Amino acid sequence: MITIYTWLANAVKALEKAKNDGILDGYCIPKREVYYLLSHVLGKNSAYLMAFGEEQLNDVEIAQLNHILEQRLEGRPIAYILGIKEFWSLPLKVSQATLIPRPDTESLIEKILELYSNKALSVLDLGTGTGAIVFALAKERPNWQFLGVDLISDAVDLALENKVRLAQLISDIDRIDFRQSNWFDTIDREECFDIIVSNPPYICESDEHLSQGDVRFEPKTALVSLANGLADLNHITKSAKKHLKKGGHLFLEHGYLQHESVKTLFLSHGYKNIQSYQDYNGKDRITFAQYGGL
Ligand SMILES: C[S@@+](CC[C@H](N)C(=O)[O-])C[C@H]1O[C@@H](n2cnc3c(N)ncnc32)[C@H](O)[C@@H]1O
Structure with a gap:
């Protein structure tokens, strides 16, 4: 035995x-x-x-x-085998519909919390996947309202399932909404947010990392973007301007070699106060900036 x-x-x-x-x-x-x-x-x-x-x-x-x-x-990634991944001390259900949330994304959460207090405001999370970013921020900021969108309907269903599962851990869970959308396509033209955040696909389709480790099992829709990985970052930077309140911030997670390109995107679309920020591995993986009213 x-x-x-x-x-x-x-x-x-x-x-x-x-x-x-x-x-x-x-x-x-x-x-x-x-x-x-x-x-x-x-x-x-x-x-x-x-x-x-x-x-x-x-x-x-x-x-x-x-x-x-x-x-x-x-x-096969351990998170897919167990069906669960902890993010910001929250047990999130995961599936092959979307990315397994990474610890690096917690440094994005920390930056947003550092800049914004609990004063009532609205947040849009583009490419929400499991809803990881939304749930972490909602846990810490009970006065904020959230909308998370994703292109993949199974990912939206997963985020909605996590909303039910986390109802005991996050106050007033109904201030969180999820819906299917191709980036801003279903957002009303007039609708504006204080914060727009995204961890979009940003890997170039020929990148060798796609055939290594956990990433092999994750969907390409969560990982790969055209134009050397910059197509979605460019689209979001350009389109977010119409949906940010005056002086609102756009926060983007991106690859560790992309911060200069992302800064250039922000500049070319007229953003101000552009800053990059390092993840837990000391790499510039987050860039954020403000638009309008400055
Ligand atoms: C890198 S994953 C991030 C998931 C989650 N936000 C996180 O940080 O763990 C990118 C997400 O963007 C979604 N996505 C890809 N293209 C999209 C599009 N055109 N519109 C909306 N979401 C999209 C993918 O389905 C995926 O869930």
């Missing part, structure tokens, strides 16, 4: 090998992931797993554990 501890030790070794072989990317932390897999199947937390490592696993548990371990060894 196999104990929790034996299965854990073998699984860690297998994941370490897959990481060394380049099947799993550098973000994979084998031991932590194996605890996640065990917790998912056995319904026990890591304290239990550590305390009762000598407990024997039954055949059904072993079959389930081996099945999800095999998926991970083929490179």
